[in-house]
Amino acid sequence: MSLQWTIIASFLYVEIAVVLLLVLPIASPKSWQRLFKSRFLQSLSSQASIYFLVLLAILVLFLLDAIREMRKYSNIETGEHVHLNTEMQGNMRLFRAQRNFYISGFSLFLSLVIRRLVTLISAQATLLAQSEAAMRQAVSATTTAKSLLAQKSSGESAQNDSNEAHDKAVSELKNQIKGLNKQISELEAELQKEKKDKEAVTSQAKSLVQEYDRLSEEHAKLQSSGDKKVE
Numbered sequence: 001m002s003l004q005w006t007i008i009a010s011f012l013y014v015e016i017a018v019v020l021l022l023v024l025p026i027a028s029p030k031s032w033q034r035l036f037k038s039r040f041l042q043s044l045s046s047q048a049s050i051y052f053l054v055l056l057a058i059l060v061l062f063l064l065d066a067i068r069e070m071r072k073y074s075n076i077e078t079g080e081h082v083h084l085n086t087e088m089q090g091n092m093r094l095f096r097a098q099r100n101f102y103i104s105g106f107s108l109f110l111s112l113v114i115r116r117l118v119t120l121i122s123a124q125a126t127l128l129a130q131s132e133a134a135m136r137q138a139v140s141a142t143t144t145a146k147s148l149l150a151q152k153s154s155g156e157s158a159q160n161d162s163n164e165a166h167d168k169a170v171s172e173l174k175n176q177i178k179g180l181n182k183q184i185s186e187l188e189a190e191l192q193k194e195k196k197d198k199e200a201v202t203s204q205a206k207s208l209v210q211e212y213d214r215l216s217e218e219h220a221k222l223q224s225s226g227d228k229k230v231e
Helices: 003-023 029-036 039-045 048-074 084-154 163-230
Strands: none
Touching: 003 048, 003 084, 003 163, 029 084, 048 084, 084 163
C-alpha cells in the first residue's frame, strides 16, 4: 500500500474509533459539550468549516482516483492468449483499486457521520440545559405562588385592601407556570426527537462497522486466493 493510501486507511481507523466513542454511552452529552467548547477546539472552530471542506475535497479526489483505477483495470482483456502473469497482475491491481475505493468511500461517509453526531450531541446538551433551567424556574414560581397563597390565607382579615393585588400576582404566577410547563413539554419533545435521530445515526454507524468487517474478511479471502494462484 502506498503512503497516501496508508494515511487514508489510518484516518479511516481513527474515524471508526471516534464514531464508537460518540455512539457508546461513555460520557454524557454535557461532558461532550464541555469538550467541544474547550479552548483548543474553540480556537479551531473559526476555521473548522474550511478544514472540513478541504478534507472532503481530498477524500472525494481519492475516491474518484480509485473509481478511475477500477474502470481502467476492469477493461483489461483476459483470454488464453494473455499471459498468466499479466492476468494476475491485472487482477491484483483491480483488487487494490477496489480496496482503495472502499477505504476512501468509508472515510468520506464517516466524516459526514461524525459531523452529524457532533451536531446532535451539542443540540441534545443544549436542550437538556434549557429543560433544567425551565424546571428550576417552574419550581421557583411554584414556591413563590404557594408563599403568596399562604400569606393571603393567614392575613386575609387584616389585608382586605391588598387582596386584589395578591390575586393578580397569583394569576400572573399561574400563567407563568403554565407557560413554563408548556415550554418544558416542547423541550422534552425536541429532546426525544434528537434522541431518535442519534439512535438512527448509531444504527447506521454499527451497520457501517459490520460492513467494513465483512469487506475486510472478503479482502483476506481474495488475497489468500491470489497468493494460491501465484504459487
